[in-house]
Amino acid sequence: MKRDYFIALEKRSSDNPLSLPEVIEQLAFNEQGLIPVIVQDANTLFILMFAWMNKEALQKTLATHRMTYWSRSRQKLWVKGETSGHAQRLLAMSFDCDGDAILCQVVQQGAACHTGRSSCFYLHIESDKQRVWVRGEQDDPSIILKNTGRNR
Amino acid sequence: MKRDYFIALEKRSSDNPLSLPEVIEQLAFNEQGLIPVIVQDANTLFILMFAWMNKEALQKTLATHRMTYWSRSRQKLWVKGETSGHAQRLLAMSFDCDGDAILCQVVQQGAACHTGRSSCFYLHIESDKQRVWVRGEQDDPSIILKNTGRNR
Known part of the structure; x- marks a missing residue:
């Protein structure tokens, strides 16, 4: 490459x-x-x-x-x-x-x-619980991956 | 897709x-x-x-x-x-x-x-002059594409 x-x-x-x-x-x-x-x-x-x-x-x-x-x-x-x-x-x-x-x-x-969402990256991984959250625009933008300080 | x-x-x-x-x-x-x-x-x-x-x-x-x-x-x-x-x-x-x-x-x-640069995206396009600038770490991070307010 x-x-x-x-x-x-x-x-x-x-x-x-x-x-x-x-x-x-x-x-x-x-x-x-x-x-x-x-x-x-x-x-x-x-x-x-x-x-x-x-x-x-x-x-x-x-x-x-x-x-x-x-x-x-x-x-x-x-x-x-x-x-x-x-x-x-x-x-x-x-x-x-x-x-x-x-x-x-x-x-x-x-x-x-x-x-209609502001970003295409709205499928958020919560790795410790092996889950994926589908976020909308009204969602609380708080942390869903363990120990993270930010999630946009 | x-x-x-x-x-x-x-x-x-x-x-x-x-x-x-x-x-x-x-x-x-x-x-x-x-x-x-x-x-x-x-x-x-x-x-x-x-x-x-x-x-x-x-x-x-x-x-x-x-x-x-x-x-x-x-x-x-x-x-x-x-x-x-x-x-x-x-x-x-x-x-x-x-x-x-x-x-x-x-x-x-x-x-x-x-x-050794902080980001791999260091080849910056100046479209109106048809040029590409190779930026280092000590470069002024100011604008090089016409009319832009930011360039990181």
Whole structure:
């Protein structure tokens, strides 16, 4: 997975930027031409959702600052919010050390999840009791995994 | 991608938990038996890294509360920190609405990234200038994508 291009970047000077199109060409799109995308609320830093982009979706997102994904179920480009109105405006984007994942910080309009919840990550594990809780929006956001101080 | 099991959970009562082993059996592990894992610092909420787990790694992580992944490059289980000492203690875990991604909030010991940086997401995109900046730990964490208020 680790490729020479990204290994060479590890020690690159922080005042010597790279060309974005060049880096995009080196990203580790998988066999289906997709790369994982983590979507984080730019204000709260909560994780909103996880999705996939192909190169076209990535370029469209960068050009419009409107989050655009590849829908694996519908097998087509998916401009987030185009039907629901729950659009996401891109504020910041970064790639990871291996060039195989993208992190986006966004301003979310309405709910990120198709269920109407603010986040798609609403199935919370309580490991010591071997249970999973389905959380809604009105739930008490208190701790459910033993000994944790936070659960968002 | 969307499967009946997780669709049925969308409207399940929040006071009626599920069996964790049952939900794990339904998770959408891919053709290689892997599921994506987003790793978030439980205190700062910064994204530390992105990795993959197979079912064994997930069960080991839940049993030990020590983050354990599947290393795709080495094709074996990888207990984070076993060689570097940079271990991660699991505080909270959740699954997303489709059962095809895992979010973990952790306490990170030392650097999350193999390069010594606190996060693996250090290649920052400046979209309007079509550039990518390689950030180090001493960098000013100020904004580099146009019009953004934050960049971590």
